[in-house]
Amino acid sequence: IDKNSTRLIEDLQRFLEEYMGFGDFIFRLPDGTEVARAGNPRELLERLREVPIESILHHARQQHFSHWMMARTEIRIAEQLYPKQVDDFAAPEELRRFLIRVIETVLYEKQSDIITRFIPGRSPYEVQFMRLGEGSLGGKARGIGFLRYLLSRLDLRRFFPDITIQIPPTLVICTGEFSRFLEDNHLAAAAVQGKLPFAELQARFLTAEVHPELARDLRAYLLALRAPIAVRSSSLLEDSLHLPLAGLYATYMLPNNEPTVEERLASLLAAVKLVWASTFGDSPRAYYRQTSYRLEDERMAVVVQTLGGGRRGGYFYPSFSGVAQSHNFYPVAYMKPEDGVAQIALGLGKTVVEGGAIVRFCPRYPLLLPQFANIRDWLYFTQKDFYGLDMTVIEGPRDAATMDRLKLLPLAEAEAQRVLPPVASVYQPESGLLVDSFFYDGPRIVTFQKVLRNPRLKLGELLSSLLTVSEKAMRTPVEIEFACDLPEEGRPVFYPLQLRPMAAKKRWEQVKITVEDKARAFCYSETAHGNGSYRGICDLVAVDPDAFEISRTREIAREIGEINRRLVAEKRSYVLVGFGRWGSTDPWMGIGVSWAQISAVRVLVEVGLKGFNAEPAQGTHFFQNVTSLNIGCLSVPYRSNSFLKWEALAGITPLHTTAHLKLLRWPEPLTIRIDGRIGEAVLLLP
Structure with missing residues (x-):
């Protein structure tokens, strides 16, 4: 800087922004050509995945990354980056992976202990767990929050560096909004008494109005989020140790792609109301009759969570979904009950949780599949279809039927979108064998052999680690729902979606069968x-x-x-x-x-x-x-x-x-x- 310059103030400002790290991080090539910009650490993380490696090497040699982070008081990141030199890495791409891992881990850990109150304008990708309203988060949301905390402490990214592990951004509408909705619209008596047919009760909920403050906040949330979303129940008692209430309440998945934010808000509000109405459905009523709990004491929070997966043609779905349990009730061969068990299926998880055709394996022995004793079992008892979210824009009245957007799709749809080859094999009638190559003609069989053998994904090892730590933390056997996406380019993405205790065993009565x-x-x-x-x-x-x-x-x-x-x-x-x-x-x-x-x-x-x-x-x-x-x-x-x-x-x-x-x-x-x-x-x- 020349102190005699006629542009001294402008030069000083430019120096502070470009060299001291107080402005945007401007990615440049060695010749000075600008290739990208980042305004905050999360944007920097995304740019690091895509900018040329020459630009990363250029900035790393001059310690620009650590200086820029220190200027933003990201001291933990800066302290880990500053001691490293470019020569410390065997290959340039190792440097890129190191930068991504450090920044990703610290940003995630900063949010893991915090459930932030919703503030309009905050990006759900920056603040990934927010609550809206007063009251309880409900059982499902508590499980998601605890899972976030565990993941931040496990440092799984260090043990599984070739995959991205992330819980999708989550907003929880707390139980206070449910109570206010019932009170403002005088619905409590009709809902609890159960005299109305459930379809009529749903219609009453849909025509009732939510509080204007809730509608305003959800509109602000949607302005920052255009991805497909799942609207899920999270009642007070749901996913508890003695009362799982699993699958008894409603879940709706929305494409969230209508032309205007008002239309997208109308879809979201309809889904929220239908989840609230499901508190008083026929199945929950029947379930409560078998317990000592009262339906009128139940309160419903709602989880709004970004869907994990990708858009394929006219549908959105992950490569596969599954459920893993730390206790196996039916171990075979040399498996032990404490080795756990997992079930996976192509597409969205509805196939797994509702008893469809799945592949079952033990995380400790992922290549041992006693479920399929011969080729005939593979042909008859594996998936012939899968679930995806219909991305067609929602039109017409937003009732329970219209809001059900999941479609059962043939395997040919997944093959056309190149999702099937990584999870399936081909049966050759001439040889009677299953082969991995889709070069051959023959029935496509969803075997997951390539997934279970994948040295980058290490699915069995990953699930085993998660189950072991979660069971130890909760002091009871646990169940984890998850999804996984295998994009054609880039790293696999593993989405832990839900953590809950497995239903507690009652005190054993000594029974002897002679x-x-x-x-x-x-x-x-x-x-x-x-x-x-x-x-x-x-x-x-x-x-x-x-x-x-x-x-x-x-x-x-x-x-x-x-x-x-x-x-x-x-x-x-x-x-x-x-x-x-x-x-x-x-x-x-x-x-x-x-x-x-x-x-x-x-x-x-x-x-x-x-x-x-x-x-x-x-x-x-x-x-x-x-x-x-x-x-x-x-x-x-x-x-x-x-x-x-x-x-x-x-x-x-x-x-x-x-x-x-x-x-x-x-x-x-x-x-x-x-x-x-x-x-x-x-x-x-x-």
């Missing part, structure tokens, strides 16, 4: 879940094996609901026997009953048939709720040591029949014993 019990039993299972002697049950509802057709599973579910209503009115519990997987929304995997349709059940029996032999589900919402209520669940796979003697039931005159069901009743209760320690169970007739 050889005589097995000899007298009409049903025996060596793969059972639950524990104890289930007393006082005189009723059994069975799907008639002679009338069962896989294509009729939805009709069978409706018939079960009708018999269940009758037994609820009579205050009688019962055993329910059927084929395939209970609670699966995939009609080709089992009978998709809801909680309202089986609210009086005490024991479930899943019977396998040739070609219809679904394994017991562990990662589903249905399974979580079964566990929490200690409902017995017996699996009787086709051609196994387990059995069900249909002939023992054939001679009993039904009390009531439908097209596909028989209701049997005895004057004395059935003998039902489940030894939860070894997973063995028997059912004996009176």
Whole structure:
């Protein structure tokens, strides 16, 4: 700077901005050509991923990065960058990765302990966890917050440097807004009493007005966010240790791409109201009747979370989603229960949590897949379709049907968008083998072999680390929902979405099943879940094996609901026997009953048939709720040591029949014993 210059003030300002770090960080090439700018540390992080390596080397040699960070009081970042020299790195790209890792880690840790109150104008990508309104965050949001805290302390980025690990930006509408909405619109009495049909209650919620302050704040939030979003429930009791309420409340996913912010706000408000209304749905009511809790004490917060994944054609979805649990109820071979288990599926996670076709593996032994014993199993029991978010602009009335934007898509859609090859193999009929190359013709089979072997992703190791640390921190077995995206260019992105405790086991009742019990039993299972002697049950509802057709599973579910209503009115519990997987929304995997349709059940029996032999589900919402209520669940796979003697039931005159069901009743209760320690169970007739 020349002190005699006629432009001294301007020169001094330029010096402070360009050399002392008080202005934008201007990325330049060695010849001075500007290639990019960053106004804050988060923008700098994004620019570092894309600018030429020559520019990064140019600035690193002159310590521009550390000076610029120090000028912004980012002292922790500056202290880690300043000692490093360009010559300390074996290759230029190692320097880029080092800069990204340091800045990314510190920025994430700064936010991990903070739940920031929403302030209009703040970017959700800069402040990634915000709360709006008064009251509680709810169970799901608490789990997300705790997961953020754990991730910041684990330093996973150091152990998994080739993947990006991030929880999507999250806004929580606290329970106070729910209470204010009910009070302002005089909806509480009608909602709690349950006299209105649920569809009519939803319509009332949709026509009611939210507080103007909430609408104003959500509008400001949407001005800063154009990505697709998930609007999810987070009630006071949800995801608690003894009451998971998994999958009983509503979730809506929105493309968030309407032309105006007013239209996008209308969609978001409709989704929020429908989530609030789901507090009083038929399934939560039925579930609460089996507990000591009261529905009128429930309060609902709402989580608005950016979707993880990418846009592919007219749809948005991740490469795959999954659920991992730190306790495996059905270990095989040399697996141990504490080794955990994971279930993954192509696309959005609805396939996994609702009992669809998945690939199950142990994180410690990811290449051991006993679920598929031969090629026939791969052909018949793997995914044939997947879920994606329809990115068509929402038009017309924003009711419950219109707001359901998830579409079931064929595998060909994923192949056309080049999402399928990284997660699938090709079956060659000539050789009878599965091959990784899509050069060959043949059925596409979602095997995840390439994912589970991927040395960069290290999915099994990553899940095992997360589960171990989370279980230790929560002092109970845990469950983690996640998604993962495998872009064609760039690093894989792993999205931890939710952390919750697995349903607590009740105190074990000592149950002993003798050889005589097995000899007298009409049903025996060596793969059972639950524990104890289930007393006082005189009723059994069975799907008639002679009338069962896989294509009729939805009709069978409706018939079960009708018999269940009758037994609820009579205050009688019962055993329910059927084929395939209970609670699966995939009609080709089992009978998709809801909680309202089986609210009086005490024991479930899943019977396998040739070609219809679904394994017991562990990662589903249905399974979580079964566990929490200690409902017995017996699996009787086709051609196994387990059995069900249909002939023992054939001679009993039904009390009531439908097209596909028989209701049997005895004057004395059935003998039902489940030894939860070894997973063995028997059912004996009176």
